[in-house]
Amino acid sequence: MDGLFLVQSAGQRLISPSLYRCIGYVSIRRPVSGFAMYTRISSRSPSQFTIRSQQVLTSSSVENDVRIKEWEVDVYQNELAINQGIKIRRKPPSIAPLGNSGPFELRLLNGQVADSPSNILEEITWYKDQEVSRMKELNPLEALKKAVENAPPTRDFVGALRLAHHRTSFPALIAEVKKGSPSRGILKENFDHVEIAQTYERGGAAFLSVLTDQKYFKVSLVVLASSEYYLHCLLLCKEFVVDPWQMIYYDRTKGVDAVLLIVAILTDLEITFLLKLSKKLGLAALVEVLALIIIVESVSLVGESIVKQNDPEKGIPRLFGRNISHT
Numbered sequence: 607m608d609g610l611f612l613v614q615s616a617g618q619r620l621i622s623p624s625l626y627r628c629i630g631y632v633s634i635r636r637p638v639s640g641f642a643m644y645t646r647i648s649s650r651s652p653s654q655f656t657i658r659s660q661q662v663l664t665s666s667s668v669e670n671d672v673r674i675k676e677w678e679v680d681v682y683q684n685e686l687a688i689n690q691g692i693k694i695r696r697k698p699p700s701i702a703p704l705g706n707s708g709p710f711e712l713r714l715l716n717g718q719v720a721d722s723p724s725n726i727l728e729e730i731t732w733y734k735d736q737e738v739s740r741m742k743e744l745n746p747l748e749a750l751k752k753a754v755e756n757a758p759p760t761r762d763f764v765g766a767l768r769l770a771h772h773r774t775s776f777p778a779l780i781a782e783v784k785k786g787s788p789s790r791g792i793l794k795e796n797f798d799h800v801e802i803a804q805t806y807e808r809g810g811a812a813f814l815s816v817l818t819d820q821k822y823f824k825v826s827l828v829v830l831a832s833s834e835y836y837l838h839c840l841l842l843c844k845e846f847v848v849d850p851w852q853m854i855y856y857d858r859t860k861g862v863d864a865v866l867l868i869v870a871i872l873t874d875l876e877i878t879f880l881l882k883l884s885k886k887l888g889l890a891a892l893v894e895v896l897a898l899i900i901i902v903e904s905v906s907l908v909g910e911s912i913v914k915q916n917d918p919e920k921g922i923p924r925l926f927g928r929n930i931s932h933t
């Protein structure tokens with residue numbers, strides 16, 4: 607057994623209430639493969655319930671304790687988010703660490719079974735949380751600092767929309783680069799991201815909106831923003847932002863000018879913080895509320911209908927009723 611347990615009779619206390627608060631309240635559940643499983647049972651004060659055992663902390667028990675704490679914080683944050691009207695749970699409670707096989711596992715959030723996503727946005731968000739954690743380990747913030755310092759300045763998003771509107775007297779076109787989507791599947795088999803982006807530019811798009819999620823939308827911003835191809839169009843990165851790191855890694859170091867923040871997957875506090883951060887980084891932020899995108903200028907969000915055109919360059923004039931290209 608990895609942890610040492612001091613088992614005592616019910617009702618007795620071995621240590622002072624303040625020390626209980628430091629190490630948490632634990633009860634032995636069952637030993638599994640050499641590890642004693644336990645669960646935190648309550649945040650009630652020691653005098654309010656019966657202590658059955660107290661674990662003497664070893665390094666791995668501390669690790670597990672930290673994992674349990676983090677998991678509980680996630681559950682708490684999800685509850686907070688739900689209280690703020692957010693329907694998307696941010697982390698799958700099924701990743702509860704060993705030892706939390708007790709009441710937490712059966713817990714229902716918002717009336718749903720806790721360990722399966724209730725819709726596709728939730729599934730994407732759970733996946734994104736894991737993906738970002740992995741990528742953050744490979745590219746820690748400290749390592750990105752230099753890249754941020756060397757990044758070219760961002761371009762004026764609102765100014766570009768205004769200019770496009772004045773030039774064409776149509777709403778500015780944000781043309782979406784995506785190979786597929788969860789609801790529609792693959793939209794175009796022979797999909798060349800760069801070629802399609804160039805075609806949109808020639809067609810008169812003011813902005814390119816790139817869905818950078820590889821798993822669900824099959825596009826990579828890294829490919830599109832690669833040095834071989836310089837984009838004249840401004841670039842909106844349409845990611846599922848769940849962590850400020852994404853703004854720095856994906857957006858600021860890859861030549862992006864604007865980011866998307868999806869209200870359905872962020873708490874009020876996160877939106878406030880991410881808006882501040884985007885301002886600091888010089889990025890414009892589009893805040894998506896339900897299916898609407900709030901921006902200051904008139905704009906058209908166009909994705910599937912032009913991606914699926916055999917010739918997107920002809921598809922854009924078809925959409926507007928006339929040629930809006932620069933030539």
Ligand SMILES: O=C(O)c1ccccc1NCC(=O)[C@H](O)[C@H](O)COP(=O)(O)O
Nearest residue numbers: 726727787788789790907908909910911
């Ligand atoms: O399309 C989906 O299946 C989807 C699922 C979950 C979150 C977002 C999703 N789609 C976003 C998009 O594909 C586009 O950003 C856009 O909203 C749709 O544009 P359009 O193709 O013009 O309908």
